[in-house]
Amino acid sequence: MNLKVSDIANFLNLTYVGNGEKIIKKLSSLDSCDSDSIVFIEKIENIKNEIKPGCVISKNDERIIRMFDSVILSDNPKLSFSKLLAFVEKDNQMKYAPHVSESSHISGSAKISPTAFIGNFVTVEDGAEIMDDAVIESGCYIGKNSRIGERTRIYPGVVIRENVSIGRGCIIHSNSVIGSDGFGYVFDQGKHIKVPQAGGVIIGDDVEIGASVAIDRATIDFTVIGNGTKIDNLVHIAHNVKIGSNCLILAQVGISGSTVIEDGVIIAGQAGLSDHIRIKAGTIVMPQSGVIGNLEGNRVVFGTPARDRGEFMRIQAAMTKLPEMYKYFMKKIKNEG
Structure with missing residues (x-):
């Protein structure tokens, strides 16, 4: 893979913000990305650590756009990333002639x-x-x-x-x-x-x-x-x-x-x-x-x-109180006895 951000956006029929000339060499997860990578982010909360990918596919979120040099805007980032992954990996798939x-x-x-x-x-x-x-x-x-x-x-x-x-x-x-x-x-x-x-x-x-x-x-x-x-x-x-x-x-x-x-x-x-x-x-x-x-x-x-x-969930929350309730009633029974 050796594609410009602008080429990736055109393939996905999406718009981008930032550096369209940036060359992307691989698709990566958030945990393994570097400056040659493209990743997708569905929510800003998914960014656990400081990351510096070459490009991000995300929704139109100003907070994410400010964080990265190149952002491809998508209503469904995971779907767009999947389409790109399928395109990149098709040459690696085994071909089956009759x-x-x-x-x-x-x-x-x-x-x-x-x-x-x-x-x-x-x-x-x-x-x-x-x-x-x-x-x-x-x-x-x-x-x-x-x-x-x-x-x-x-x-x-x-x-x-x-x-x-x-x-x-x-x-x-x-x-x-x-x-x-x-x-x-x-x-x-x-x-x-x-x-x-x-x-x-x-x-x-x-x-x-x-x-x-x-x-x-x-x-x-x-x-x-x-x-x-x-x-x-x-x-x-x-x-x-x-x-x-x-x-x-x-x-x-x-x-x-x-x-x-x-x-x-x-x-x-x-x-x-x-x-x-x-x-x-x-x-x-x-x-x-x-x-x-x-x-x-x-x-x-x-x-x-x-x-x-x-x-x-309410039943589960109530069950956590059973030991305390047990102690209370046992003490009450003992005192009344």
Whole structure:
């Protein structure tokens, strides 16, 4: 990277204040920046120490403008920085020309686009379809009658079981399993009898699935992940769950069977959701919360059982006073005795 501040601003379709001739050689974090760096600042409070980057992308804040020689003005500094990062890093990304590795096993009834990339030791079963510009990296398994959409990229070691449909422009990271059997059993005569898991999974367009995620197939019908939803590492989504569009599911979340999550929901790390409940649109579930019932939309909930965040914080504040209250009542009981 060797760009003038003015060139960067033009690429981002933004205006700048200060020295437009300054040469920027790298993108950096606030902690590692120097005079050759460009960084982004969303709030002045994020500046913990004295820093001297070559350029800053920030909102139109006079305090920030006075602090630095070159400032590119953006309503969304993080988004602008991300666009620049994508532009700079595109030359470092591996390029995938159309290719099918000789070490892969492709069923005679599978359909592989002539523009797709199939890496080493990939298995593609009967009736599977790999669409235009899809990338299937080494060691992946694509099950019977599954479909991988256009421009979708699947990293090494992913298992896509049978009857799974994955949309366009998706990213699936290593060691995830899509379409594993749902956890369904019926107790009879002292034994847990397995319920056949005969359904499938539908993943929409522009979905990203992190590493070591398990998404179970439906018992009947489909487990569904909506367009634009992003799923972090180590998440479990049980059978017949339906997740809407543009949701964020963070690391180590567990979602039990047949739960419905509407559009735009955020579920923070290590939260757990019970089965057969509905989380309405716009809800935020805070970390480590336990959701055992339906939630109305556009709420922020916390705790176990999950409740309004404000109520949860008041309860926590009251609990800190319990030792003092205990001492008071024990003393009162003793004196009255």
